[in-house]
Amino acid sequence: MISTGNDIIDLSRIDVQRTKQERFYSKILSQAETDGYLTNGLVNLPFENFIWLLWSVKESVYKFSKRRFPLLVFSPKRIITGLISSPLEDHLPVFEERECENFSLKKKDCYCCIINTETGQYYSRSKVYNEIIYTVVSETENFDDIWWGIKYIYDVSPACQSESVRAFALEKFKEIYPNSKLSISKSPVGYPVLNVNENAMKTPLSFTHHFRFVAYSFVYNSTMISKDIF
C-alpha cells in the first residue's frame, strides 16, 4: 500500500525560548538525536528550528504510517531519526510567494533524513524557510512521484484552514483529472480521500496546516491510472 505524509510548522507560532529548554525538546528527541545537531553539522540552523525540523519529520512519518496502521498512536520518541544531511545552500530563504508547488525535493536542495520506526524505514525531505519548515516523507529515496504544495492563508480559523487546503489540492488534481467531478472526503481513520466522479481513489493524500500555512502532498505518476492503482 503506497502512502504519503507531510507536515508544516509556522515558525511564527513556536515559542523559541521554551523550544530551547531541555525539558521541552527531551520529550520529542532522544539524546542521540539531540547530539545530532552538532554531529550532523547543522549549526547553521537555529537550534529551535532543528528541534521543529525533527518534529516535522516525525509527524510526517506518523501520518505516512497511520494509513497502514490505523491504530497507531503518535509517539515522537519511538520514531528515530538518523543521519541528517543539509542542503548545499543552507541559509534560510524567505518564503516569498503566497503559494509554491513542486519545487525540487532533490537531496541537494533539502534537509534529508533516514528514519527508523517499528513500522519500517522511511526517508524525509524538508524545506526550511525563514517562516516555515515543511517535510514530506517517502518509503524510498525516490521522491519523483511526490507532488506537494504550500499556501499562505489570511484567515487562520480551523474551518478556513480545512477549506483552503482542500481547495488548493483540488486545483492541482484538476490538472490530472480535467473535466471530472472532484471532491475530497475523510476516511474513518482521518486521512483525506480524493473522489473522482464520486469514486474514492487510492491516491495517497496528506494534508497539514499550522496557523498561516496549509500544505498537501500526494503520490502520482502517469502510469498509476493505466495500472489501475487508483
Place this chain on the structure above:
Amino acid sequence: MKKMDRQVILNELKKVLVPYTLNKEALNNINEQTDLIKDLKINSANLVDIIIDAENQYHIEIDMDSAERISNVGNCIDVIIEKMGSPN
C-alpha cells in the same frame, strides 16, 4: 498528594487549553470526551506545550509513555490523577 475531583481538574485544564484552542465554542462545552485535536482543533505541534503546562500546574512529571495515552480530556485527567498519586 491528595487526589482532586475530576471536575475540578477539568475546569483547571480548560484554562491550560485556552491559548492553544482554536475552537473556542468547543472549549466552552468541554467534557471528558472532548478530543483535543478533532474537537478543540488544537494543533499537534502544541501537544508538548500542553503537557508541560499541565506538569507546571500540578507539579508532576508526565513521561511520553503516559503522554501517548492523551487524546481527549478524560485521558488527560486520568494521567494527571495517576501522576499526582505517584511519587515523582
